[in-house]
Amino acid sequence: MLRNTIPWLIAACAGSVIIAAYFVPSAQGWQDTIGQWFEVLASFAFVLGGVNLAMQNLQKISAREPGWGYAAVTLMSFLVTLGVGLFKVGVPADSSGSRWGGSYQAEGSAFWWLYEYAYNPTISTIFALLAFYVASAAFRAFRWKNTEATLLLATAFIVLLGRTYAGAVLTSAIPEEYSAFTFPGLTTLIMGVVNTAGQRAIMIGIALGVAATSLKVLLGINRSYLGSGDG
Amino acid sequence: MAWLQTLDRRWIFLAMLLAVALPQLLQVRVPEKPTPLVLNVFRKIEELPEGSRVLISFDYSPSSEGELAPMAAALVRHCCEKRHRMVLMTLWPDGKPLVERAISRIIEGEYAALGLQAGRDYVNLGYRPGKEVVIKTIATSLRAEFPTDDAGTPLDDLPLTAEVTNLQDLDLLISISAGFPGLKEWVQYASSPLKLPLAVGATAVQAPQAYPYIPRQLLGILAAVKGAAEYEVALGERYPNLAIPERQDAVRRMAPQLWAHLLIIALIVLGNVAALVSRPRGGVR
């Protein structure tokens, strides 16, 4: 009851109220209030996550699991970053002479240094790895197998060329009145007609999927996130 | 041709590295021409009367900076040239330093001679958590989310924002977006319900998602580095002082693009040649 039914009732009531409030002018701000609460709850969730991370790594270290040294590195960098961020280490003092008034990521602070030289470069580098994966995926996946795969391949080919100056140069011999058949022209056509149609159908479908799934949550048909095991 | 079938993908990685690194080291430049979707945005900013209020939301994190920073810079430069008054903000927690960097490098750096003043010519609202809820809230009340600017000054004390009640008091919205929350949310909660002109800069991944919103909910898209490069060229044609390499970051970045694109095209061809020659049964998937 307390573990399963009440949480579902909370979800059902809260969701229904939000839907009804949407149509009442004086209650239209409720969604924003919920949004604010969610922000606060998300901040609490960071604490839950941080403690979970610290516990996992402590466990690895104390059990001397393989790779426990890396767990120690994770734990150290976590604690150092948390410390300098929460205590505003190195934040330049504001007019009152205290660092507490300054921004926690003010230029020159220890937290700023970690952000600028450890956080930022590493995440952008992971992101940059994608350039390599795009190349290997292109080599591996775009094969002339059946109609569907061929369409995928041909479109990618045309758009790739159309998005560079090379495409414009290759088809520069085509006269102005047939500009729709140049690579940039074909790209615009594909993006504007076929891609738009495909995207719209996907969006309409997803909207219906979201609506049905939301309703299943509100009706209590989907309670898997509460661990009741029934889908 | 058997080697193509068993090609270690690390050779592909190496080829990609060279295709991007060499043009950068040799500093090659390739030409560029603005396309209509970019020109729509350019013309809108150009046609707004001087001193219009333009909101620019930096909805990306450092991880997309390579792709989006040049267009953010180009848009901010254009607003400076036209003396538009800028309201800057971000919906991404790690976007805050990016806004500050744009201010210190461009507004207070390159355009130091104009003497643009914080609060009068531009306002940095900073970051508020809440994602799309922030947009929804400022659509009706700017002060409900941003009672003060990033430095803590009440909006009523800033000449630029003193008369701005909500988004409807702005002349143009621009979102430079790398995902959620970003262009889709600006369309959903700002341009679509309020019928406000919205221009977006998008990463290449986001851009296809923006096309369905054209032209009703979006007036134009700058798609990835290419869009930024085209914008820089358009800017350079109108303002010759911006047609120098230091102000055309994206144009410079198009050279590695060209070679990497050609490499990928070559890889697709090679992959198919390999498949045709050895005629595998089944296939990769």
Added chain:
Amino acid sequence: MTTATSSRVWWPICVLSAAFLLWRAAVPGGPGMARVYVKPAPAEADASSAGWLAARPDESGAVVSPARTAGVWVAALLTLAIFSFLYKDNPAYRFAEAVMVGVSAAYFMVAGFWDGLVPKLFIPLSQMEWGTVGEVGRSLLTLTPLVLGMMLLWRLLPRGGWIARWPLAFIVGTYAGIRLLSFLEADFVSQIRNTIVPLVVRDTDGLGFDLWASVRNGLMLGGVLSCLAYFFFSMDHRGWYGRVARVGVWYLMITFGASFAFTVMGRIALLASRLEFLFDDWLWLIDPLGKRPPPGL
């Protein structure tokens, strides 16, 4: 490649690179790469800004900042460590991964504290009043997220972790309502409205018909309808219906091909900007933005 040959290849490369870096960074009279120069912030700037600002090497009053120079080295080495994963998993990558996870998790906690909890919870809590009925109501509203957050953190205690389901259910329930509305409104309704186009389009002069625009509109509507047919769950993809759904799949494949190719550009831009950091800020091999005086001056 066996470990022995691999190390025979890699050792000389590492030694050569180290020597190259040493020459570029440390040899007096060499390029002096990776150094970051700063200057004191101007006196008239408000006191809340940093004490030091980035500067060009040739500016008056510019000095090398040891912290920022070290930062560039750390950033460059972490960047290389991550790129090394492309060759194979190795200790350098595992170290970088460990640092990333630790720093970023803490980053979000700190940002959540200073940007979330402080302005959205602690400040409102400190301003609570209990005088009138309206004030009591507002104060209770302010307390709600605190209570929900505490219930969530209950999970960290050894017993009664199930209480965290309540705030979870609250969030899932309210957002089920919010998303139901926003997706139906913004995606379902507005995409249908955007797709309502005339199948026959008049010329701009209003006399004849614009064949090209009509065909485009027809292709668009046909595409949306056939893709929707593909997503239909109640009918098997057989017979005429299967053919329509197949056309839908074709549309989807073209959409995906286009999206994929469009994306390539962004991914390359990201790689280019990382390499630019290595070549420009760290190695000082190129200087596209004119950040430094040309060598020899």
Added chain:
Amino acid sequence: MNLLCRIPPRRYWFAVCLGWVLCCCGWGAAGAQPGEPVPGESLPGPPGGLEGVDHPGDNGTAIDLRWSLSIDDRAEFKPRRVKGYRLERRALPSVAGGSEADSSTDETQVFELPYGVGQFVDRQCVPGRSYQYRLWAVGPGGESAVVETAGPVTPRRQWFDGTRTGFALLLLAICGAVIWFTERAKRGKSLHVREIAALRAMREAVGRATEMGRPCLFIPGIEDMNEIATVAGVAILSHVAETAADYQAEIVVPTTRSLVMTAAQEAVWGAYLKADRADDYRPDRIYYVSDEQFAYVAHVTGYMVREKPAACFYTGVFYAESLIFAETGNSVGAIQIAGTSEATQLPFFVAGCDYTLMGEELFAASAYLTREPQQLGSLKGQDAGKVLAVVLLLAGCLLATAVEVWPGWDPPVNALRWLTGRLLGGG
């Protein structure tokens, strides 16, 4: 301030100074200060017919105002004879028993409006209070005569947002269909749905992992529980976990949000209970990594390369990491099944994974996997929504075509206006 924007740059400083002086003097009290007339310019003509009405379907805080432009407000006149309009609002003393809010509002307020604009929505009103408006045009030659609203205007609070009627109808139709089909299914009506290959493959993938003695990796997306796709992903997780529990395969779920971790732990625990294998449940296999997308990616790819999972499931919201996961998973030889609601990422999953649930299929998956009648009923509801979409599209396009072909004929014009403006226009 719009007025100042149009002053040539050399007069900009002067204008700013003037603006400040005006602000400081409390320029609201007696209306605006008269502009300094430029010699040789005539006064602009006044605007006409100022009308104010309550803004419909709102909380009583807005008034719609409308007027006809001054005869001098035309684009042909260069330089412009009308630089803008000033609208003055005067709050009338409220009737006895006015609330505290009344006394706190300014008695008069002036809005600066640009030229060429004939309407304005005053959104700063107090519900139930009456306001009187005055409007005049401002030009280089000075200010025009003043026009006033015929009488006081009072904004009223409404209980139903009338602009959203159309949307409410559609919402009722779609939700009604889902609920109706669900109820019908509960009563035992058999329902047929087509095959989805990816879902059949899920069980096989877990089986393969068991045979190879390697773990199954489940990624419930990188967004929080406030995304419905994550909720759908967690529902799929509970089925995969049940199969895994059944086969005694190991399942590992790294998450990027601690709320998702909480929900995933609950879901997997529930699944193990259901499979009667509660002793095998290991909560430390469902753990939080970092909220940062790419730190999470670094961890997961590192995990994949080291532990070589035999089956990888990606369901929920994905961004750039989709391709990194798909390519890394492919390089370690895992069977990969993906499903996402992010249209931008579908191409990468389609290219990189063995099976992909496209868009809406992700939300249908849990219904397929449970085969519970209620869940299948909701699928029928989704289909009803698609039928509705097709009908609306066809009707709309036919009407739009009719409007285009017979431009002078009114019925299709009105019908189209009702369809796009009322039914599909709300919200």
